[in-house]
Amino acid sequence: MSEFPTQRLDEFIADGSVLLGRGDVISKDDIEAHPGPYPIYSSSAHNNGKFGEYGKFMFDEELITWSVDGGGYFFYRAKHKYSVTNVCGYMRLRGEKLHPKFVYYSLANQHRYLTFDYTTKAHPSVIKKQYWLPTIAREQQQKIAAILTGIDTAIEKTEALIAKYQQIKAGLMHDLFTRGVTANGKLRPPREQAPELYQQTLMGWIPKEWAVKDLSYALESVVDGPFGSNLKTEHYVVDPGIRVVRLQNVVEFDYNDNDKAFISDRHANFLLRNKVVGGDVLIAGLGEERYPVGRACCYPDDIDPAINKADCFRARCNPGVMKNRFFMLFLNSGMARRQVRRYEQGVTRPRINTGNLKRLSIGVPDLNEQVQIVAKFDAVQSVIQVEPRFSIRASSRRINGRKFGWQVEYFCGIPQA
Known part of the structure; x- marks a missing residue:
């Protein structure tokens, strides 16, 4: 697996460095009876595994959780008040032997090569025999975790920028098909400012020329x-x-x-x-x-x-x-x-x-206005297009690739050029 010396996860459990557990059943009735701000994490791989919010909490500590029923995905949970459901597992690290963020990245990297589904579930009794952790000094673990955390931060910033442009694009699409574009390439004034420019249809308000x-x-x-x-x-x-x-x-x-x-x-x-x-x-x-x-x-x-x-x-x-x-x-x-x-x-x-x-x-609209509408859309789309070398989305792919390279080098022992 790695050029580093390693131990299987169950060996760390045996020496008390790692404790595995399962979350609790939290029903819809429980949530309605105890409304509050504390997140509940479940088995989904989406939205950081967040299932809902609750007035109670099970943990107020740094843990690693994973989805038992949802494919075995791992999540790093910084210290905050939260709960996990019964279809999640949690991993508590004891002592100073293991750095939590390093353990998370090591497990997440190995998860790439394993398959869990609704038939083969990631129960604690299963994962403790399938995952390994490098036995290197905590200081070295911390340095590796810091590098990967920095890359994750860059990915998050890039994805936030993509989301911002997607919102701009959605707003532009609404304007283009409700206001259209004038001969000089500008959007028509809003209907509230110039109601005489618009007609009401079963689709909604559109320019009266259309x-x-x-x-x-x-x-x-x-x-x-x-x-x-x-x-x-x-x-x-x-x-x-x-x-x-x-x-x-x-x-x-x-x-x-x-x-x-x-x-x-x-x-x-x-x-x-x-x-x-x-x-x-x-x-x-x-x-x-x-x-x-x-x-x-x-x-x-x-x-x-x-x-x-x-x-x-x-x-x-x-x-x-x-x-x-x-x-x-x-x-x-x-x-x-x-x-x-x-x-x-x-x-x-x-x-x-x-x-x-x-x-x-x-x-x-007439063909000339159609051309203008397409041009205005393309001007925004080009910023987040997949192909251009310096596009936002291409940058996100390059950063993700760099992160994977670091993971391969540190956890698999394969130097990256």
Whole structure:
């Protein structure tokens, strides 16, 4: 595991340096009966594991907790008043042998290479035999923890900046599709200041020059991917052939090129109806918790033509009526999202079909204004875009990569260049 001398976790338990425990059952009735400000941590890997708040607390000390039922993720808990539920474990360190932050980083690094799920749970009796800790001087542990903490701080600041720009982008999207842009490239005055510039519609207030139409009015075509035997597992190939656009490639505003799949050129010739070229709009017909149904992006111009898979729609606008990129932006707007919810079907994973998609209403400005709207959006989007070398999100990836390099070097004994 490491070039450092190590001991298995259960050896530290045996000598009294580590104590493992489980949290308590905290019911909804308990929380309602004892309201208060103290956080409750549970098994989720999201939101730092926070489940809710409570008027009581179990701990007021520095601990390491982990999710027993939620994949075994570790969390460092600085000293504060809090509780953990019964689907969490907690680790208390005794004496001066181990530095808490160092132990947390060591365990979190090892967790990358282990798998826990709802069948194989991370019970204390399980993890004590699967994790190891380096037996190095506490002073050295503290230095390593300080370096990794500094990197984490840089990541948090970068992610906060990304969140700030995402909020700016959300506000801009609202303004673009409710106020539009004038010929000089500026947003129209708000309706409160110039009510004569606006009209009330079923979608809400929009500029009075805009026509309200169904999406079918603007579309030249919209095509779902091939179903059933038209595209099966055996049609995929390892060596690059023709790209297949799948749901995981479609994120809001951007095409995710990290997940690549190919089919043979020969089979692609049978699916010409599903051909995707640069500038086409890709729409997710199926959603999940973090990725809403109806999200959209444009297929990049610098990628070879592809085929769209089922539940991933390919749309093209009538070029005399609407720009593809304006259409894509609209689908990601709150105005479109509210309409999509009315037509969603499915319980566990919401979906929409192409027929219902075409029933959505859209405000249609003239083509020049569409170009101006797209330009204003792109000016903000470029700041948080994935690709540019000096973008905020690229910086976040570089910092995360640096952190991983430090972890590999210190915990696995592999020097990083």
